[in-house]
Every structure is written in C-alpha cells, then in structure tokens.
Amino acid sequence: MSDQQPLSRINDFAFKMGTVNGTGSASANSLLMQAIFRMGIPVTGKNVFPSNIQGLPTWYEVRVSKDGYTARPAHVDLVVALNPETYAKDVAAVRPGGYLLYDSSWPLDDKLIREGITILGIPFGKMCVESFEGDRNRTLLRNIAYVGALAALLEIDMDIVGEMLKEKFAKKRALLDANFRAIRLGYDYAKANYSCPLPFHLERMDATKDSILLDGNSAAALGAVYAGATVGAWYPITPSTSLMEAFKEYCERFRIDPETKQRKYALIQAEDELAAAGMVIGAGWCGARSFTSTAGPGISLMSEFIGLAYYTEIPGVFFDIQRTGPSTGMPTRTQQGDLLSIAYLSHGDTKHIALFPANPEECFYLGAQAFDLAERFQTPVFVVSDLDIGMNDWMCRRFTWDDSYRPDRGKVLGADDLERMQRFSRYLDADGDGIAARTLPGVSPRGGYFTRGSGHTKHATYTEDSTEYQEVVDRLSRKFETAAKSVPGPEMHLQGGNGASAPIGLISLGGCHSAVLEAVDRLRSSGTSVDYMRVRAFPFAESVRAFVASHPHCYVVEQNRDGQLRTLLAIETGLARDSMSSILDYGGLPLTADRVVEGVLDGEQARAASRRPAASVASETRNLLLT
Amino acid sequence: MTSITKPPVRHPSLPTNALGLTRREYEGAMSTLCAGCGHDSVTAALVQALWELDLPPHRAAKMSGIGCSSKTTAYFLKQSHGFNGVHGRMPALATGANAANRDLVYVGISGDGDSLSIGLGQLCHAIRRNVNMAYVLENNGVYGLTKGQFSASSDVGSKSKRGEPNLQPPIDPVLLALSLGATFVARSFSGDKAQLTPILKAALRHNGFALVDIISPCVSFNDHDSSTKSYRYTRDHYNDIAPVDFVPLRREITAETNDTSAVSVTMHDGSVVRFRRVASDYDPRNRDAAYAHVRERQARGEVVTGLLYIDESAADMHGVAGTIATPLVELPYEELCPGSGALAELMEEYR
Numbered sequence: 020m021s022d023q024q025p026l027s028r029i030n031d032f033a034f035k036m037g038t039v040n041g042t043g044s045a046s047a048n049s050l051l052m053q054a055i056f057r058m059g060i061p062v063t064g065k066n067v068f069p070s071n072i073q074g075l076p077t078w079y080e081v082r083v084s085k086d087g088y089t090a091r092p093a094h095v096d097l098v099v100a101l102n103p104e105t106y107a108k109d110v111a112a113v114r115p116g117g118y119l120l121y122d123s124s125w126p127l128d129d130k131l132i133r134e135g136i137t138i139l140g141i142p143f144g145k146m147c148v149e150s151f152e153g154d155r156n157r158t159l160l161r162n163i164a165y166v167g168a169l170a171a172l173l174e175i176d177m178d179i180v181g182e183m184l185k186e187k188f189a190k191k192r193a194l195l196d197a198n199f200r201a202i203r204l205g206y207d208y209a210k211a212n213y214s215c216p217l218p219f220h221l222e223r224m225d226a227t228k229d230s231i232l233l234d235g236n237s238a239a240a241l242g243a244v245y246a247g248a249t250v251g252a253w254y255p256i257t258p259s260t261s262l263m264e265a266f267k268e269y270c271e272r273f274r275i276d277p278e279t280k281q282r283k284y285a286l287i288q289a290e291d292e293l294a295a296a297g298m299v300i301g302a303g304w305c306g307a308r309s310f311t312s313t314a315g316p317g318i319s320l321m322s323e324f325i326g327l328a329y330y331t332e333i334p335g336v337f338f339d340i341q342r343t344g345p346s347t348g349m350p351t352r353t354q355q356g357d358l359l360s361i362a363y364l365s366h367g368d369t370k371h372i373a374l375f376p377a378n379p380e381e382c383f384y385l386g387a388q389a390f391d392l393a394e395r396f397q398t399p400v401f402v403v404s405d406l407d408i409g410m411n412d413w414m415c416r417r418f419t420w421d422d423s424y425r426p427d428r429g430k431v432l433g434a435d436d437l438e439r440m441q442r443f444s445r446y447l448d449a450d451g452d453g454i455a456a457r458t459l460p461g462v463s464p465r466g467g468y469f470t471r472g473s474g475h476t477k478h479a480t481y482t483e484d485s486t487e488y489q490e491v492v493d494r495l496s497r498k499f500e501t502a503a504k505s506v507p508g509p510e511m512h513l514q515g516g517n518g519a520s521a522p523i524g525l526i527s528l529g530g531c532h533s534a535v536l537e538a539v540d541r542l543r544s545s546g547t548s549v550d551y552m553r554v555r556a557f558p559f560a561e562s563v564r565a566f567v568a569s570h571p572h573c574y575v576v577e578q579n580r581d582g583q584l585r586t587l588l589a590i591e592t593g594l595a596r597d598s599m600s601s602i603l604d605y606g607g608l609p610l611t612a613d614r615v616v617e618g619v620l621d622g623e624q625a626r627a628a629s630r631r632p633a634a635s636v637a638s639e640t641r642n643l644l645l646t
Numbered sequence: 647m648t649s650i651t652k653p654p655v656r657h658p659s660l661p662t663n664a665l666g667l668t669r670r671e672y673e674g675a676m677s678t679l680c681a682g683c684g685h686d687s688v689t690a691a692l693v694q695a696l697w698e699l700d701l702p703p704h705r706a707a708k709m710s711g712i713g714c715s716s717k718t719t720a721y722f723l724k725q726s727h728g729f730n731g732v733h734g735r736m737p738a739l740a741t742g743a744n745a746a747n748r749d750l751v752y753v754g755i756s757g758d759g760d761s762l763s764i765g766l767g768q769l770c771h772a773i774r775r776n777v778n779m780a781y782v783l784e785n786n787g788v789y790g791l792t793k794g795q796f797s798a799s800s801d802v803g804s805k806s807k808r809g810e811p812n813l814q815p816p817i818d819p820v821l822l823a824l825s826l827g828a829t830f831v832a833r834s835f836s837g838d839k840a841q842l843t844p845i846l847k848a849a850l851r852h853n854g855f856a857l858v859d860i861i862s863p864c865v866s867f868n869d870h871d872s873s874t875k876s877y878r879y880t881r882d883h884y885n886d887i888a889p890v891d892f893v894p895l896r897r898e899i900t901a902e903t904n905d906t907s908a909v910s911v912t913m914h915d916g917s918v919v920r921f922r923r924v925a926s927d928y929d930p931r932n933r934d935a936a937y938a939h940v941r942e943r944q945a946r947g948e949v950v951t952g953l954l955y956i957d958e959s960a961a962d963m964h965g966v967a968g969t970i971a972t973p974l975v976e977l978p979y980e981e982l983c984p985g986s987g988a989l990a991e992l993m994e995e996y997r
Contacts, residue, residue: 056997057997230997231993231996231997232996232997233996241989241992244982244983244984245983245984245989247979247982247983249746249974249975249977249982250742250745250746250974252741252742252745273984273988274982276970279970279971280968281968281969281970281971282967282968282969282970283970283974283977283981283982284969284974285745285746285964285967285969285974286967287741287742287745287775289738289771290767290768290770290771291767293735293738293768294735294737294738294741294767294768294771295738296738297731297732297735297737297738297739297741297742297768298738298739298741298742298745299742300731300738300739300742301709301729301738301739301740301741301742301743301744301745301746302742302743302745302746303742303746304727304729304739304742304743305707305742305743305746305747305750305975306746306747306975307745307746307747307974307975309742309745309746323732323735324731324732324735324738327731327732417990417993418989418993419986419989419990420983420985420986420989421986422985422986424983425979426979458727459727459975460704460707460726460727460743460747460750461704461705461707461727461747461749461750462704463704464702464703464704464725465725466704466727467703467704467723467724467725467726467727467728468727468728469719469720469727469728469729469730470727470728470729470730470731471728471729471730472730472731472732473730481720
C-alpha cells in the first residue's frame with residue numbers, strides 16, 4: 020500500500036490501537052480482529068507489546084486485506100491513540116489523509132495536532148466513569164467502548180460482535196451486560212457525532228470459511244500432541260512459554276485416561292534450560308517422543324547437551340521461538356537471529372536438522388514432522404519459529420490429520436531383532452545411509468550399550484584411537500547428507516512457466532514469507548521479473564543450491580543484522596557470497612512488503628550503477644573528491 | 647586398575663541368585679581407575695547389591711555425569727544401558743529417562759565435583775522432584791581426573807597433596823538433602839562393604855530419590871595424612887549410628903521380632919529395611935533429629951554413617967504428577983493421537 024492510494028477503500032486498509040499494557044486492551048483487540056474474520060474478510064493482527072506486565076505502551080495493528088495479504092502494514096489509515104505517552108509517535112504513524120481517534124475526555128493534546136489528517140474525539144473515559152463503577156472496571160470497559168466506536172466507523176457487524184461477547188461471557192452474566200453497554204456507548208457516540216462509516220471500511224465477504232485464527236505456538240503444541248509426543252520439559256521464556264502451556268491444555272483435554280484420570284504425558288518445568296535439554300535427551304534415549312520450547316538465550320544454554328545428543332545420536336525436538344538478541348535483547352520483539360547458531364550449535368563438529376515454518380499452519384505440520392525426522396535420524400531437530408509466528412493470531416487454513424499416519428520411529432531394534440543378531444553394534448552403519456540402528460533401555464539383555472559423549476567406536480566402546488574416532492564422525496556426516504534428501508524441500512514461486520529463470524531470485528524463510536509473497540506480486544505487477552524460493556529446512560536440499568546457481572543475482576530477505584541465511588547458503592552451497600545481496604530487517608517488528616520492494620529496487624539501482632563503464636564511475640568519483 | 651579381565655567360562659560352583667545369574671553377570675568392563683580407588687569398592691558393593699536383589703540386569707539403567715566416579719557406570723551391569731552424559735547434568739538425563747519409562751531401576755553415579763559444584767542445582771531439583779532413583783555420590787573431596795583440585799566437599803583445613811590448605815567451608819550432601827526434603831538419605835564408606843551393600847539395596851528399592859553419600863578416598867590425590875577424606879581419617883572418625891539390614895519382599899523374615907533396638911520400615915514394594923539402633927535415641931524417620939544428630943557429631947569430628955533418614959510414604963515424581971502406571975514409552979500411538987475428528991472439532995473453536 021503506497022501513500023498515493025485513494026482512501027476510499029473497501030476491505031483494504033489498516034488501523035492500530037496505541038494503549039497501555041495491562042489494561043485489558045489485548046482482549047478488546049482480539050475481539051475486533053475476530054469479528055472482522057467472522058465477517059468473512061481476510062485479516063491480520065500484530066501485537067507489539069513491551070517486556071512488562073502493566074503500565075508500558077503497547078500497540079495492536081490490524082490489517083484488512085481482501086486480497087488475503089497478511090504481512091504487517093507499512094502505514095495505517097486510522098490510529099486509536101489512547102496512551103498519552105506515545106501520542107507523538109502514534110500521530111506520526113497515520114497515513115496522510117488518514118484519521119486519528121482519541122479520548123476527548125481530556126482536552127486535545129498539542130502532540131496530537133497534525134496537518135492533513137482528520138481528528139476524531141470520543142470521550143471514552145468520561146462515558147465509562149459516568150456509566151460504570153470501580154476504577155478497574157472503568158479501565159477495562161473503556162477498551163470495549165473503543166471497539167464499539169470502531170464498529171460504527173468501520174462498519175463491523177454488530178450482530179457478530181454481540182454473538183462473540185455472548186460466547187466470551189457465557190458464564191458471567193454481569194460482565195456480559197456491562198460489555199454490551201460499553202460497546203453501545205462507543206457505537207452510539209460515533210454514529211451521533213460523525214459521518215459513519217469512514218471512506219475506508221468493511222463489507223462482508225466469504226473468504227475465511229476454510230480458515231482459522233490461531234497462533235503458531237498453539238499450532239506447534241498441537242503438532243506435538245498429534246505426533247505422539249509424551250515428554251515435554253521446559254523453562255519459561257518469552258516468547259516460547261505459550262507453546263508448553265498450550266501443550267498442557269491439549270493434553271488435559273486429549274491425554275487423560277477416562278477411567279483412572281491419570282495422565283498419558285509428562286510435563287516437567289525444569290530448573291533451567293540446561294536441565295530441560297537434558298530431560299528431553301534422557302526421555303528420547305528411553306524411547307519417548309520428547310521436546311522442549313525455548314528462545315535464543317535457552318538455545319545458548321542447551322548448546323552443551325545438544326552436542327551430546329548429536330554425538331551420541333539421541334532424538335529430541337527443540338522448538339526455538341526466536342526473539343531479538345543478542346543477550347536478553349528485546350524479549351517481546353521478533354527476529355530471525357538464531358539461524359547460524361542453530362545450524363552448528365555446540366562445540367566440535369556439529370550440524371543440525373532445522374525446519375523453518377512460515378506460519379502457524381506449518382508450525383503444526385512441520386512441528387509434527389520434526390518428531391519423525393528426529394527419530395529417523397536419531398538426532399536433535401530444531402523447529403525454528405519466531406515471536407511473530409508464535410504469539411500472534413494468524414489467519415491460516417484449517418488443519419487436517421490423516422488417520423493412517425503412524426510415527427516413523429526410525430531404526431529401533433526389538434528383542435526379536437536382537438535375538439537374530441550375532442552382535443549388536445550401536446554405531447555400525449549396516450545400510451550405508453549413515454544411520455545406525457539403536458536399542459531402547461529395558462527391552463532386551465542383548466541390546467545393552469554404553470552411551471557416552473566421549474570418543475567411541477562403532478561398537479560403542481571407548482576409544483582415543485584416531486581411526487576409530489573418525490569412522491564414527493565421518494558416518495555422522497553421511498547421515499547428515501541423507502537428511503538433506505529427507506527434509507522438506509524449498510517452496511518455489513517461479514515467474515516463468517517455460518523453465519527460464521527470472522533475472523532476480525528472491526530467497527527467504529520463516530515469518531518473512533507473507534511479506535515477500537506480497538512484494539513478489541507488487542514487483543511483478545510493476546514489471547520487475549522475480550523468482551522466489553522459500554527455504555523450509557536445513558540441511559539444504561540440492562534444489563536450494565540449484566536456485567541460487569541459476570539466478571544471475573539473488574536477494575536474501577531475512578530478519579537479522581548479519582545476513583545469517585545468506586552466510587549459511589554461501590557456506591553450504593559453496594556458491595559465491597557476492598552472488599547474493601541481503602535485504603535485512605532486524606528492528607524487532609514483523610517484516611513489511613514495502614521493505615522488500617524497496618530493498619530489491621534499491622539493490623537493482625545500485626547494481627545498475629556499478630555496471631556503468633569504469634571510466635564514468637572514475638570520473639564521478641573524481642568529481643566527488645573535488646567537491 | 648583393580649579389576650582384571652576374567653575368562654569367559656563360568657566356574658560351575660559360582661553361587662547364583664533367584665534368576666540363576668552369578669555375580670559375574672552383574673559386572674562390567676574392566677576398571678581404568680587407579681589401584682586402591684575407593685570407587686572400585688563401591689562398584690563391587692553395587693554388583694553385590696544388584697545381584698542379591700535378583701534384578702534382571704537389562705531392567706536397570708545406569709546414569710552418570712563426568713569424572714572418575716561417573717566412569718564407573720561402565721564397570722558394572724554390562725548388559726544394561728548406560729549413559730555417561732555431561733558434567734553435573736546426570737539428574738536431568740535421569741529425570742527425562744524416568745519420565746519416559748518409570749519401570750526401569752535407575753542407578754545414578756556421581757561424584758563431589760559433579761554433584762556439589764557444577765551439578766549442585768540439578769541435584770537439588772532431582773531431590774525436590776523426588777525422581778525415583780538411587781543416587782550414589784562417590785565423595786573423595788577432590789577433582790581426580792584434572793589432578794587434585796579441591797572440590798566443594800573438601801573440609802576447611804584439609805590439605806591438598808602439595809600442602810595447600812582448603813579455606814572454604816564444605817557443602818555436605820547429607821545435610822543438603824535433609825534440608826531439601828529428600829526421602830532417603832544415607833552415608834557410608836567405600837571401605838565398609840558390609841554396611842554399604844544393604845544401604846545400596848534399600849536405596850535401589852526406595853520409591854523416590856535415594857541419596858547415598860559414600861566417602862570414597864582418592865588414593866592418588868587425597869589420601870595423605872592431612873586429608874579428611876583419606877582411608878585413615880575416615881576409619882579413625884567413623885561412627886556407624888544406624889546399621890541397617892535390607893529384607894527383600896519374598897525372603898521370609900526370620901530375624902527375631904523381640905529385638906527392641908530394631909526399627910523396621912516397609913518399602914513401597916513390600917520389602918523391609920530394618921535398623922538396629924546404636925544411638926539409643928536415634929529414629930531414622932525423624933528428619934529434624936537426623937539433621938541435628940549429623941551436625942552434632944560433625945562438631946565432634948565424627949563421620950556419621952548409616953541410613954540416616956527414610957520416608958517411604960512420599961509420592962515420587964510420577965505419583966505427584968498423576969502419570970499413568972504404564973510407562974509412557976509403552977503407550978501405543980493410537981492412545982496418544984486424538985485423531986482427525988477431534989481436530990476438525992477443535993478447528994471450529996478457532997473461528
């Protein structure tokens with residue numbers, strides 16, 4: 020959406036609320052988004068919140084897109100400014116010609132006055148003070164009142180809003196009445212005092228009936244449940260905590276024995292991430308599907324145990340919900356800063372399988388698949404999500420499940436298999452694929468072996484012999500090569516149907532996907548030919564290398580400062596790093612399509628400039644030096 | 647090296663246990679520890695205890711961290727799965743393993759460096775969770791594998807081999823475990839197999855976390871005259887306050903029942919631990935008294951040994967969590983996956 024677009028738009032605009040956290044605005048905002056979704060209109064909500072419980076600024080951005088674009092909007096048409104502390108910033112975010120809605124219980128603050136926008140005042144605070152009792156109640160209901168005002172200004176279906184309030188407060192009659200009254204306060208005031216609806220507003224569509232609204236952490240937890248995971252060990256850390264909490268809720272619903280009321284899962288809140296990783300590995304060693312969820316600082320702490328699991332070949336799934344680093348960084352902001360550390364996490368020669376879901380739907384499917392890969396390859400598998408995917412509600416397709424699915428437990432020898440064998444050698448590559456068969460404790464007296472992080476032979480005995488040591492670590496390399504053929508391949512969005520490559524290749528991963536897809540459409544419609552590849556897993560499939568090699572120039576779009584995916588591509592494909600430019604966005608907010616389009620156009624301009632004859636560049640440089 | 651490679655042929659007159667297995671079937675690889683190491687005596691006592699308990703070897707899982715003590719999991723139960731993990735983090739591995747398969751007998755072997763320095767947090771939290779395992783702490787007051795640094799259990803004034811005195815107060819694993827609510831706390835000496843074996847048997851049968859702190863002298867770095875973890879010092883200051891006898895479930899209890907100095911505790915599986923009271927007022931079921939007694943004797947320079955505290959009524963980690971009795975690893979996938987119908991219903995809730 021550029022600044023030139025007319026403001027009279029149906030189902031194609033964005034608005035945001037600037038509030039104070041801990042005041043109940045989050046539930047009001049999700050109510051708004053869900054109401055729009057139920058009107059059949061594609062919608063996205065991004066919660067931009069502080070690392071704090073109460074009293075700091077928070078924003079909620081809602082984008083409505085009839086075309087189904089879900090990336091964060093670069094501009095907003097309407098700002099609801101309810102936090103005096105952020106007035107200046109909020110008023111600046113309004114697109115020229117847009118609207119600002121403020122609480123006119125107090126005089127208009129100088130900071131809110133700006134040329135070229137329309138200012139609407141509604142005395143939310145005053146109305147709530149007059150209509151309700153109690154400070155906390157008034158604060159909470161003020162948020163519901165602005166939902167009512169927006170319903171009038173944007174034509175949100177009031178029947179749907181009413182239906183949602185009834186669902187929400189089904190068991191709290193008093194709250195239901197108060198909320199209804201608060202909604203009407205805002206709605207009636209807007210109707211009486213302003214010309215409703217605004218030039219940009221909503222109209223019912225039928226584009227969401229096959230969709231759901233869900234956050235990636237819940238989706239990933241559901242994936243773990245469906246994959247048959249039984250042991251979860253974790254340590255609370257934003258933004259991953261809600262994953263384990265969701266797992267607990269699903270298990271309480273689906274994994275309680277109906278007769279005994281006993282649990283068919285074990286969930287352990289560990290003393291730290293080191294212990295959480297150890298518990299995952301201990302459980303994986305015993306044969307359970309086990310996992311943890313964490314974020315960057317937790318990944319750092321788990322690094323030692325990850326090396327152990329890699330070398331001793333024990334499965335486990337590690338969900339990394341990335342947040343901004345380094346160190347504590349900005350815990351409630353998003354980033355893709357853990358790519359390089361995860362790829363080679365731990366000391367010595369280590370490499371890991373990593374999956375990169377782009378949205379909650381993939382958190383579910385790739386989350387489940389991660390358990391198969393972990394057991395097939397007997398190694399830690401990382402599911403690399405981020406705060407934006409993990410904690411925001413995304414519109415995605417309904418999940419389905421194939422009931423014929425059975426877990427891939429990999430090469431696990433049972434008592435009968437062991438009876439038939441002359442000798443069990445834990446780290447022997449019998450099939451030439453780099454994967455040795457394992458046994459589980461307690462199954463057979465013939466299956467015992469000693470698991471050690473120290474040097475071991477293919478028979479799992481201790482060694483300090485160079486040849487014996489190398490034999491095992493070289494096989495681990497072969498196992499990784501096999502994995503490259505089994506992990507999900509990249510998703511290709513090629514422009515030409517005839518097999519010819521576009522002159523520009525875009526490469527991205529994870530949560531950047533929605534913004535890149537939108538940018539691709541915009542670039543193509545403005546005459547720039549681009550192919551787009553979304554990487555879905557590490558190690559890279561051969562087709563990833565082929566894509567880079569077949570494009571004269573690639574842009575790698577990612578959310579970190581140092582271009583970690585680009586570095587990883589250069590290391591692992593052996594292709595020149597200079598054949599790829601970076602388009603980076605690492606300020607902690609979800610990526611916008613504008614940033615990608617600008618990145619490509621600026622990059623192309625710079626490349627065109629550098630292609631000019633050397634003499635002309637030389638003379639330009641001379642001129643610059645003279646002035 | 648105190649073990650020798652033995653011929654594969656079994657002597658026909660070797661005694662067998664109820665499973666028809668000899669002690670040899672509970673042994674492991676040859677020890678690579680120094681000759682005279684206390685840890686090898688602990689290993690021998692463990693072999694004896696496991697054999698006497700008639701435990702099928704493959705139903706045990708051996709867990710350890712890093713250090714001389716942790717190496718010993720290779721020296722017994724060669725048919726069992728063993729896991730020599732990372733330094734100080736065996737409790738996490740054991741906790742996860744136990745979460746997955748609650749039916750195995752977990753034997754954790756650790757040392758004073760592994761448990762009281764780098765792994766202190768994990769030890770505390772395993773106690774707190776009451777993970778069902780025997781936790782053997784082979785305590786020699788010194789870092790052996792890195793050649794003689796003090797550990798956190800070194801006593802103030804105890805000198806290193808080079809004559810340097812330790813100036814920091816020790817962490818006593820027994821007092822620590824008592825204060826954290828451990829449900830089984832014992833201390834023994836590697837040089838007293840007669841006391842150690844029944845303690846280990848009771849620890850292996852305890853339903854919960856059983857800490858057995860064993861003074862196990864390091865002959866290479868901490869067995870000199872000015873050490874308080876030497877063979878001589880331990881023998882000179884040894885005080886066996888609560889000698890125990892472990893009576894397995896199926897063995898008929900033949901000991902005289904009119905022994906007024908005996909206290910019996912019935913274990914979770916029905917077997918019995920019987921104490922003879924040496925100190926007339928000592929009751930191993932009284933946590934505060936146990937703590938006070940150990941402190942009091944410590945002040946007199948005595949090393950109090952025996953099964954110091956036991957609470958067989960507490961629930962272990964699974965009991966607290968309400969986990970199903972079947973080990974989680976044995977649950978069929980069909981019981982774990984809610985299926986496509988449940989998913990379709992769930993999707994309706996996200997609209």
